[in-house]
Amino acid sequence: MHLRNWQQKFIDSFPSIINQHRRFIVKAPTGAGKTVLASEIVERYYKGKKILVLCHRLVLLEQLEKALGEKHTVRKLAVSDTGPAFEGYDIMLSTNMRAKEVLADAVRKADLIIVDEAHRVSPNGVAYKQIIDDFNEHGKAEAQFIGLTASPERRTGDQRDQLNLAFDAIIDCANIEDLIEEGVLVQPVYRPHFVHDLDLGGIDISSGDFPVAKLAPAIIKSSMIDYAVRSYNEERSKLSTKPISAWFCVDISVAEATLRCIRQFGIEAAIVTAGTPIKERMRLLARHERGEIEAMVSVGVLAEGWDNPHCNIIVHLRPTLSKVLWGQSVGRGLRSAPGKEKCIIIDVSSNWSTFGPVEKLEWSLVTHRRSYMQYMNRFNWIGQQQDGEDTSDIYLLCKNELPNRTRCSHIYKKNTYEGDTCPVCGTYAAIDIYKEQNLDSSLNENGLHRLFFERVPKVYEEMDISIWNRLGGTAWKTANGNEQAFLAFCRAFMEVSGEATQTESDYWDAALAAEARIRAYLLEKNIQIVKQGEFDLSIIADGMLAGRKVRSLQAHYGISLCGTVFQTHTLAESERKYQKAIKIAERLAILGCSSRDNLPYFNAADHLAA
Numbered sequence: 366m367h368l369r370n371w372q373q374k375f376i377d378s379f380p381s382i383i384n385q386h387r388r389f390i391v392k393a394p395t396g397a398g399k400t401v402l403a404s405e406i407v408e409r410y411y412k413g414k415k416i417l418v419l420c421h422r423l424v425l426l427e428q429l430e431k432a433l434g435e436k437h438t439v440r441k442l443a444v445s446d447t448g449p450a451f452e453g454y455d456i457m458l459s460t461n462m463r464a465k466e467v468l469a470d471a472v473r474k475a476d477l478i479i480v481d482e483a484h485r486v487s488p489n490g491v492a493y494k495q496i497i498d499d500f501n502e503h504g505k506a507e508a509q510f511i512g513l514t515a516s517p518e519r520r521t522g523d524q525r526d527q528l529n530l531a532f533d534a535i536i537d538c539a540n541i542e543d544l545i546e547e548g549v550l551v552q553p554v555y556r557p558h559f560v561h562d563l564d565l566g567g568i569d570i571s572s573g574d575f576p577v578a579k580l581a582p583a584i585i586k587s588s589m590i591d592y593a594v595r596s597y598n599e600e601r602s603k604l605s606t607k608p609i610s611a612w613f614c615v616d617i618s619v620a621e622a623t624l625r626c627i628r629q630f631g632i633e634a635a636i637v638t639a640g641t642p643i644k645e646r647m648r649l650l651a652r653h654e655r656g657e658i659e660a661m662v663s664v665g666v667l668a669e670g671w672d673n674p675h676c677n678i679i680v681h682l683r684p685t686l687s688k689v690l691w692g693q694s695v696g697r698g699l700r701s702a703p704g705k706e707k708c709i710i711i712d713v714s715s716n717w718s719t720f721g722p723v724e725k726l727e728w729s730l731v732t733h734r735r736s737y738m739q740y741m742n743r744f745n746w747i748g749q750q751q752d753g754e755d756t757s758d759i760y761l762l763c764k765n766e767l768p769n770r771t772r773c774s775h776i777y778k779k780n781t782y783e784g785d786t787c788p789v790c791g792t793y794a795a796i797d798i799y800k801e802q803n804l805d806s807s808l809n810e811n812g813l814h815r816l817f818f819e820r821v822p823k824v825y826e827e828m829d830i831s832i833w834n835r836l837g838g839t840a841w842k843t844a845n846g847n848e849q850a851f852l853a854f855c856r857a858f859m860e861v862s863g864e865a866t867q868t869e870s871d872y873w874d875a876a877l878a879a880e881a882r883i884r885a886y887l888l889e890k891n892i893q894i895v896k897q898g899e900f901d902l903s904i905i906a907d908g909m910l911a912g913r914k915v916r917s918l919q920a921h922y923g924i925s926l927c928g929t930v931f932q933t934h935t936l937a938e939s940e941r942k943y944q945k946a947i948k949i950a951e952r953l954a955i956l957g958c959s960s961r962d963n964l965p966y967f968n969a970a971d972h973l974a975a
Contacts, residue, residue, distance in 0.1 A: 369549060371539035372402050376409060383509050386533045388500075390483050390512040392728070393538045395696030396550055396672070399513045400432045402538075403479055406511075407456070408436060414476035416456040417468075419496070421485050427643075429458055429481065442467060450474055461492040472499040476508050482669050483512025484519055484689055489526035497531050515696055516689040518728045520573060520736055524956070524964050529730035534870040541699065541724035550699040551677075553724065555710045556596055556789070557717040557776040559762055563587040565684060565743070573737050574686045581616045584682065588771050590619070592713045593680050594626045597660075599789075600678060600709045609653065610678035612662040613694045619682060620662045627660050634660035637667070668694040674702035677709065684714040686737040688726060691716045695723045718760075718776060718798075721746035731873050733955045738899050744798055747776075751799040761795035763787040813902050817927075817943065820909045824921075825928025833925040840922040841892050848919040849894050850901075851908035854950035855923035856883050859930055861945045863938030876945045880952060881967040887958050888969055896957035900950070 368376065371393065375382075382389070393399050407416055416437075418429055433439050433456055442459035450457060450471035457471050472478065478500060480486055486493050500510055510532075517535050519528045544550040564587070568579045584590070593612070601608035612627075614620040620636050627634040635658050637646050646666070653661045654673045661667070668690060679698040685691060698708035710717070719740050720726060739745055750758040759779040764772050765787060775789040776798070786793045844852055861879035866872040887894065908915035908923055915923075931939055962969040 368401070368405060369398055370547060371543070372398060372405065375402065375536070375538050376405055379406060379410060382536060386536075387508075388510040388532045389534045389536050390514060390517045390528070390532045390730075391536050391538055392514060392517050394541045394544060394550065394699070395515045395693065396674075396700035397515075397539050397544055398549070399481075399515075400429065403481075403513060404433055404436070407433070407477070411477050413455065415451045415471070415474050416477045416479070417450075417471045417475040418456060418458050418479045418481065419461050420458075420481035421460055421492075427647075433458070442471075461496060465495075468496070469499055472496055473503045473505075476505060478504075478508065478510045480510070480512045481514075483514040483532070484516050484528070486512060486519070486528065486531050487521075487526055488528070488530040489523060493531070516692045516726070516728060517730065518689055518732065520687065520689070520732050527731050527965075529870060529873050530965060532730065532870070535728070535730060541696075545699075545724075548701055551701050551705055552707045553695065553699060553710050553722065554707050555712065555717050555722060556600060557712045557715075558592050558596065558774045559715055559718065559743070559776060560587055560589045560592055560713050561772055561774055563589055563684070563715075570686060570737070570741065575615075575684055577616050580684065581618050584615060584619050584684075585622055589682060589713050590623050590626055591769075591771070592774070593623070593682055593711060594630070596711045596713070596789075597627075597678065597680055598630060600711060604677060604709075605706070606677065606704045607656055607675075608659055608678055609656060609673065609675045610660045610680060611667055611673070611676050611694075611697060612660060612680040613667065613683050614662060614664050615683045617664055620664050623682060624662050627662070632660055633658050634662060636662045636664070638664040639666055641666070667697060671697060672700060673697075674700035675705065676700075677705055677707070679708060679710050681710070681712045681714050681716055683716075684743075685716060686740045688720050688740075691720050692723045692726050699723075715743040718747050719743050719745050721749075730870065731877075733952050735899065735955050747798050760798050761785065761787075762798050762801070763790060763792070763795050765790050765792045765794035813906050814943070816906055816909055818939075821924055821927045822931050824909075824924050825931065828921065828925055828928070830925055830929070833922050836918065836922050838890065840919050841887070841890060844919050846895060846897060847904050847914045848908070848916065849892075850897070850904050850950060850954045851915045852919055852923050853883065853894065853953040854905050854946050855908075855926045856886070857946035857949035857953075858942050859926045861942050861949060863934050863942040865937075865941065872945070876948055877966040879945065880949045883949070883953065884958050884962060884967050884969070885972055888960060888962075888972060892958075893960075894953055894958040897954045900954040902947075905950070 391399065420429065430439055430441055437456050438454040439456045439458060440454040442457055442463045444463050446464040446467050450467050451474055459468055488494060488497055512532055517528060541550060545552055564583055565575065568575050597610065612623060614623055617638060624634055624636055635649050637649055649658065652658045654675060656675065676698045679695055681694065695710055747760045760776055761779050763775045766772055773787055773790040775787050777788055779785055782788050784793060785795065787795065841852060857879055860882050862875045866875060904914055907913060908920045911917050911920035930942060960969045
């Protein structure tokens with residue numbers, strides 16, 4: 366089997382990886398060849414041994430059975446199966462909801478467990494919790510638990526349901542930009558529009574995303590579908606090869622309305638949903654891959670486990686607060702194919718301006734309860750580009766009125782086109798998004814970083830530390846909510862380790878250990894931090910300047926803590942401490958701190974009892 370460069374590198378380093386980690390996620394982009402990698406791992410290191418492969422969808426089972434069945438004896442577990450596992454076969458394929466007794470037996474006997482689409486693993490959920498517990502308590506000591514995914518992040522408010530409780534580390538095998546250079550993937554070319562009449566402001570997002578029941582009617586009422594179809598017609602005509610497209614919709618009503626609009630232009634199109642029978646779905650997808658169906662409109666089925674390398678246009682009609690959903694769906698169009706030079710990404714959902722290009726996405730094994738709130742600003746990513754350390758990228762929004770009385774609404778980068786004219790409508794009628802949306806209203810992390818490392822050593826040199834060291838109790842007890850957030854950051858900067866970490870798991874182990882010590886300190890001082898809706902970096906900046914929100918006592922006491930660190934640590938150590946301290950302060954602000962804390966890494970009642 367011919368392996369790609371990243372696959373060969375991973376295979377060669379596999380023995381050293383499993384020597385360090387028992388449970389880990391293998392991260393590689395959609396289309397990179399994770400299934401081939403899994404097959405090669407089994408062939409090279411687990412031939413004749415017992416392998417359990419888990420995934421959450423029947424379609425994925427079919428694909429894995431085909432890929433692994435060429436060289437290995439494979440059995441797909443049925444719901445009605447009984448008896449011992451691995452009798453007459455070496456590899457068991459199953460969803461996590463099938464024959465429970467057989468599955469439990471397989472977990473205990475397996476030399477290797479592979480979980481496909483591992484970002485769906487719920488360490489505290491009904492489906493995966495028992496499997497994880499069985500593996501930890503009864504699995505073979507030498508066995509490995511490996512997850513495969515392009516997006517190793519699970520956004521949940523339940524701190525007992527974080528990916529770091531199921532996996533020890535992320536092994537980052539390949540990124541999209543490297544694979545584009547190798548020709549494994551093609552370059553995504555984005556065409557983003559901001560649909561001005563799509564009103565998301567009044568939709569309740571307490572569930573963590575826009576609820577379908579509210580989102581679908583808002584889309585139908587807006588001009589989003591018209592924007593998508595008009596943009597699609599323009600882009601398909603520019604391709605040098607036959608257009609093959611995948612359209613991502615929020616529900617069947619939006620999908621059907623989209624299908625009608627597409628067909629008005631004589632384009633062959635079809636719908637697939639989770640309710641489409643598997644045989645019918647496979648038939649439609651096969652026709653799509655052959656080019657007989659140009660536009661495949663989907664609801665909840667193409668973002669994972671679907672591969673059509675000939676797909677060269679992705680149309681995104683689903684606004685979301687899920688970075689995973691955005692990354693997974695766009696990634697479906699990036700596979701390379703003969704004659705395919707690029708993939709056009711038409712985004713009318715403001716997901717590009719919210720999260721950024723998929724090749725730039727960053728992931729974390731741990732997220733806090735309201736981590737999705739930043740994405741309510743649908744220009745979140747654009748705002749982050751405005752004040753970068755190295756560049757200051759400005760983006761424009763075209764407001765030119767078109768003949769149909771809608772605006773062009775294309776988003777493009779300033780100084781990219783002659784005269785800054787819009788590349789879509791050819792006119793200049795643009796606004797600076799950053800200034801228009803007041804995205805600079807709060808200090809971003811780059812600005813705070815500069816202020817912190819310049820300000821603290823300077824102020825600390827002029828302080829009488831003997832005075833400020835005695836005022837910690839008073840500073841905490843008289844602090845308001847903003848001042849508590851500032852003091853939490855300063856305490857975290859002092860407490861957390863500045864040692865270099867080799868994996869994300871090690872990074873979070875150090876951060877959560879420091880957070881636990883701070884919670885213990887506050888508990889012993891009878892200090893409670895009330896949960897806040899969001900964490901504002903400008904509070905820390907205000908404290909550095911003893912400004913309007915953080916009073917002098919709290920500001921100077923906090924700076925005294927940070928300044929002491931600069932005296933005893935190298936700049937590199939201080940940098941690592943700073944990055945972790947930001948995360949810890951954010952968690953303390955969002956989660957709060959009280960005598961009722963019951964977190965995986967800190968139980969207030971147990972601490973008080975001890």
